[in-house]
Amino acid sequence: xxxxxxNISGKKVGQADLADAVFGTKxxxxxxxxMVKAQRAAARAGTHKTKKRDEVRGGGKKPYKQKGTGNxxxxxxxxxxxxxxxxxxxxxxxxxxxxxxxxxKRAALASALSLRAQEKKLVIADAFAFDAPKTKTLxxxxxxxxxxxxxxxxxxxxxxxxxxxxNLPKSKVLAPEGLNVYDILxxxxxxxxxxxxxxxxxxxxxxxxxxxxx
Numbered sequence: 661x662x663x664x665x666x667n668i669s670g671k672k673v674g675q676a677d678l679a680d681a682v683f684g685t686k687x688x689x690x691x692x693x694x695m696v697k698a699q700r701a702a703a704r705a706g707t708h709k710t711k712k713r714d715e716v717r718g719g720g721k722k723p724y725k726q727k728g729t730g731n732x733x734x735x736x737x738x739x740x741x742x743x744x745x746x747x748x749x750x751x752x753x754x755x756x757x758x759x760x761x762x763x764x765k766r767a768a769l770a771s772a773l774s775l776r777a778q779e780k781k782l783v784i785a786d787a788f789a790f791d792a793p794k795t796k797t798l799x800x801x802x803x804x805x806x807x808x809x810x811x812x813x814x815x816x817x818x819x820x821x822x823x824x825x826x827n828l829p830k831s832k833v834l835a836p837e838g839l840n841v842y843d844i845l846x847x848x849x850x851x852x853x854x855x856x857x858x859x860x861x862x863x864x865x866x867x868x869x870x871x872x873x874x
Contacts, residue, residue: 661777665784665854668801676784676854682770682864683777691768692775695760695841702757710750713738719745766864772844773860783807783851788814793823802831807849813839813860814853836860 661684665674678684719738726733740748776782783805790797798821802808809830814821816835825833832843836859844850852860 663777663782663784665786666805667786668788668804670804670806673786674854676857678777678857679861679865682861683773683782685770685774687771687775687778688767689771691764691771692841692845694764695768695772696845698758698760699840699842704756706754706756708751709753710747712748712750713740713746716744716746762866766866768841769839769844770864772841773850773864776844776850781807781849783810783849784854784857785851786854788812788818788821788853790818790820790824793820795824795827798824798831799828802828802851805849805851807831807851809847810849810851811839811843811847812851812853813856815856815859818853836863839863 661678661680662675663678663683664672665676667673713736716738719736723734723737724731736742736745738745740746773782785805788798788801798812799808802810802812810832812821812825812831812833813836814833816822816837822833822835825831830847832847834840834843836856839860
């Protein structure tokens with residue numbers, strides 16, 4: 661498929677040939693759901709914890725004598741059935757992360773990219789040239805492009821662009837290697853530098869190293 665390349669003023673300066681397998685494929689919502697679920701699970705802190713019986717302070721003394729009280733025998737007031745006692749099978753620190761097959765990851769990313777292309781929310785910019793980090797400048801460019809809340813993708817070498825996007829509350833700057841389904845779906849627009857398109861296609865199509873370089 662072909663799409664217009666625009667400059668930072670929003671004027672057409674050329675056309676880009678995008679791989680149909682990456683930007684023009686069928687949108688599979690179940691793959692998007694699977695990847696978002698996996699990403700959110702991996703982001704969970706998993707630091708929740710309850711104290712077990714041996715971790716609760718106190719309870720070393722036998723609460724009352726073994727026989728003659730008419731009550732059930734007890735050895736500690738920190739047993740789970742006492743108020744203030746330990747918790748049985750309570751949550752413990754753990755990781756919620758799980759592995760998603762590489763093919764599923766690539767297919768889900770292609771679906772997310774294709775979704776933005778179908779919605780006409782994909783913008784290909786010729787270049788983002790910043791002499792120095794400037795948040796206000798980047799915000800103005802995105803407003804001109806009609807993408808005030810967007811994921812902006814360019815190479816890692818464009819450090820000034822990355823720094824310019826740090827303080828934008830509604831937008832985020834990512835390298836092609838860091839582009840992911842959750843962030844794409846979490847922002848209404850997607851702005852990609854022309855030089856980063858091939859890197860994204862190579863990642864989704866899992867091209868060999870020599871083809872990526874070309």
